[in-house]
Structure formats: structure tokens, C-alpha cells
Amino acid sequence: MRAVVCNEFGPIEQLTLEDRPDPAAGRGEIVVEVHAAGVNFPDGLTVRGEYQVKPPCPFTPGSEVAGIVRQLGEGVSRLAIGDRVVALCGMGGFAEQVTAQADRAMRLPDNMDFETASGFMLVYGTSLHGLQECGRLQAGETLLVLGAAGGVGLAAVEVGRAMGARVIAAASSDEKLALARTHGAELTINYATADLKTELKRIAPAGVDVVYDPVGGALTEAAVRGLAWGGRLLVVGFAAGDIPKLPLNLLLLREGEAKGVFWGTWTQRDPAAHARNVKQLFDWFSAGAVKPHVSAAYPLEKTSDALAEVMGRRAQGKVVVVPTR
Numbered sequence: 001m002r003a004v005v006c007n008e009f010g011p012i013e014q015l016t017l018e019d020r021p022d023p024a025a026g027r028g029e030i031v032v033e034v035h036a037a038g039v040n041f042p043d044g045l046t047v048r049g050e051y052q053v054k055p056p057c058p059f060t061p062g063s064e065v066a067g068i069v070r071q072l073g074e075g076v077s078r079l080a081i082g083d084r085v086v087a088l089c090g091m092g093g094f095a096e097q098v099t100a101q102a103d104r105a106m107r108l109p110d111n112m113d114f115e116t117a118s119g120f121m122l123v124y125g126t127s128l129h130g131l132q133e134c135g136r137l138q139a140g141e142t143l144l145v146l147g148a149a150g151g152v153g154l155a156a157v158e159v160g161r162a163m164g165a166r167v168i169a170a171a172s173s174d175e176k177l178a179l180a181r182t183h184g185a186e187l188t189i190n191y192a193t194a195d196l197k198t199e200l201k202r203i204a205p206a207g208v209d210v211v212y213d214p215v216g217g218a219l220t221e222a223a224v225r226g227l228a229w230g231g232r233l234l235v236v237g238f239a240a241g242d243i244p245k246l247p248l249n250l251l252l253l254r255e256g257e258a259k260g261v262f263w264g265t266w267t268q269r270d271p272a273a274h275a276r277n278v279k280q281l282f283d284w285f286s287a288g289a290v291k292p293h294v295s296a297a298y299p300l301e302k303t304s305d306a307l308a309e310v311m312g313r314r315a316q317g318k319v320v321v322v323p324t325r
Helices: 041-047 114-118 121-134 151-162 174-182 196-203 219-224 263-269 271-287 300-311
Strands: 002-005 016-019 029-039 064-072 084-088 097-101 105-107 142-146 166-171 187-190 208-213 227-235 257-260 294-299 318-322
Touching: 002 300, 016 300, 029 084, 029 114, 029 121, 029 300, 041 300, 064 097, 064 114, 084 097, 084 114, 084 121, 114 294, 114 318, 121 151, 121 208, 121 227, 121 263, 121 271, 142 151, 142 219, 151 166, 151 174, 151 208, 166 174, 166 196, 174 187, 187 196, 196 219, 208 219, 219 227, 263 271, 294 300, 300 318
Parallel strands: 142 166, 142 208, 166 187, 208 227, 227 257, 294 318
Antiparallel strands: 002 016, 029 064, 029 097, 029 318, 064 084, 084 105
């Protein structure tokens, strides 16, 4: 099979496309024929050696895939060969085949295609867990989403709307904000042309109840200054590249909270709750309450370009890799 390989940590342009042995399913595993793989910010960080987890080189990046089950390992009975699935593989997704733990794979709804599925689970799973379990978002509350046109940000806009919140989308261009509005944002802020703190005071004078922040950098403090009494900051990621230092008096004065969102580990620590969230997300998708936006699909040999689009914060919605010959 063909696979994208990182032989040493460094620029994503150093990734190579190589022939590798076909994988075999071990106990409790499946082999998935990959029809599409989601591209996520942590994938690029991992290639550059900047993520919390540093796999031994060489390795194939790519953490979520959609495709068809081709092998079952010993002890696997929940799935069958030929099933259409989305799988969280952790590593190895940018390839024609990949192994995954069977309990990390879910059958797809009949009306969900592979490209949509490959960019669905991580961003929507993170958003629902963040807003529901971590942020305790309630219907009627006000939600501010930073980076609202990226994969995880746009998912948070839709999930927040599905949960009954009033959603304010903040992004770096009018084009991105127009996309956020089509996915449920009620109000928008262009933080490239306007001051975020000033605009929040203008459009949400009572403050926002939850801030969903996958961006970090200078935006975090400005957003926290716009929190309502008892407001919650959700720390999702640092796409801006800088981990902010927050004056804690800002939380004290509002009885506010800062809460980290680490969905991947949470799914393993509370698999029953994760399963309930997956069912809720699939139900919302089938009902049309969430409509994933795949903005670009790259062939396997262009994986570096796909990662560059995501890492450069140019993506609107999800970017996926589609293995083709």
C-alpha cells in the first residue's frame, strides 16, 4: 500500500509518499481501507515534533479515517467485513489502509459519505464534549466561538446552535464569517479589522456565557474580558501559535472558570459518555441539524499541501485527504 511517511520531525514539506507493507489486524483490531482521512491541526504539530505526543520516527500521520472494514482481528464481533465506518486510529491515517482498535470505530449513518465522515468525529466530538461536559452550555446562553470558520470552530458554531445557544462567531475575514453565518452564527466579529474586546462590549453588553477558544494568542484575554458573570473559558487549542498567559484576576472578578478540553483522552476515560455523544451527533446529522462543510479534498500525494492549508489557518470547514491511484 501507499502511505505518507514522516522520517524525521521537521517541516511538513519533508513528508514522503512510500510503499509500505499492508497492515494486519491484531487482537481487538480492524483493518480499514481508507476512502478519506480528516486533516487536523494536531497532525501538523505531530509532524513538526511540537505536539504533546511524539511518536517514534518513521511514522504515518493522520488520526481519523473513514472507509470500509477489510480485516477483523481476533475477538472482534461488533463489526463485520464490508462495514462502512469512521475510525479514530491515532496514527497512520494518511495511507491506503490502516489498523484501528475496533472499539474506536463506529458504523456510519447510511446518508453520510466518506469525505464527510472522515472530517466529522474529531471536530464535532471535541465541540460537543467541550460545550456540554466542560462548558455546561445551556439553551438561551450566549456562546462566543473564536476561529469560527476552521474545522473545529465551525463545528462548535453548529453544535452550539443545536444546543439552543445564541452564537457569536469571530474569525479573521468577512468570507469566513459569511460561512459561519450559513452554519448558524447569529452575530459575527472580524477580529482582523476590529477590536474583539470593543466589539464584544457593543454586541453583548451583558457578556458571553461560554468562550470556545481553539486559537489562543492575544485573542484569549480579549475574549475573557467579555465574559459574563459565571462565564466559562474553554481552552481547546493554540492555532495562533502562542500559548496565552491569562491575568487570573479577570476570572476572579467574574467568578469565571477556565477549563481545558482534551477530547481524545476523555473518550478513553469515559467511553460510555463518548458513545452517547456519538449517537447524539449522528442523530443531529441525520436530522440536518449539523451540516459538515468539507472545503477541500486532496489526493494522498498532496498531503503536505493539505496540512499546509490547515496549519496556515486558511481552511474553511474541513480539509480531507482522499487516497487515489
